[in-house]
Amino acid sequence: MRTEANIFIVPGVFFFIAGTAYGIFTHWSEWVGFTAILLTGGMFAMVAVYFKMLEKRHGQRAEDREDAEISEDAGLQGTFAPWSWWPLVAGLGAALAFVALAVGWWIMVPAAVVGVIGLVGWVMEFSHGQHAH
Structure with a gap:
């Protein structure tokens, strides 16, 4: 690092x-x-x-x-969410929040709702369903 x-x-x-x-x-x-x-x-x-x-x-x-060898970094490098749609939902909430800055503050309420739903879904993705731990 x-x-x-x-x-x-x-x-x-x-x-x-x-x-x-x-x-x-x-x-x-x-x-x-x-x-x-x-x-x-x-x-x-x-x-x-x-x-x-x-x-x-x-x-x-x-x-x-x-003096490191290439084989020292072989193997699992982290846990990633395969086929996840939740970043798209969180990004939609962020896009709506930016639209709220330009159009009107009333759009911030649905933006916050969509953003929180996307964030909670993304965080909890490994707690249920096919990829649950």
């Missing part, structure tokens, strides 16, 4: 420096761009911190070592 963390640390530092430079060059009069650039750096920093925490929790993986 060290490589993944470094991939996100570098742009995070860049955006913090660029945001500060932006503030200096605009004489701190344009706060929207300054804030947006700093928040972009913050998002990169959050992902980098998450990868650092994963590295600390799980240790080194085979792809983090120079």
Whole structure:
């Protein structure tokens, strides 16, 4: 996870420096761009911190070592929901929420209902049916 963390640390530092430079060059009069650039750096920093925490929790993986063999990563890599339609339902709820921002706030109620149904269905998918554990 060290490589993944470094991939996100570098742009995070860049955006913090660029945001500060932006503030200096605009004489701190344009706060929207300054804030947006700093928040972009913050998002990169959050992902980098998450990868650092994963590295600390799980240790080194085979792809983090120079002397690793390909066979060390063979086998099951995770649990995935096959043929799942629930992400589509959750995405429909998110799309309706974005439509609510443009059209009218009353659409947010059905968007929340559809989104919660999709999220609950996706989370509970392995608790019942063909792929129950």
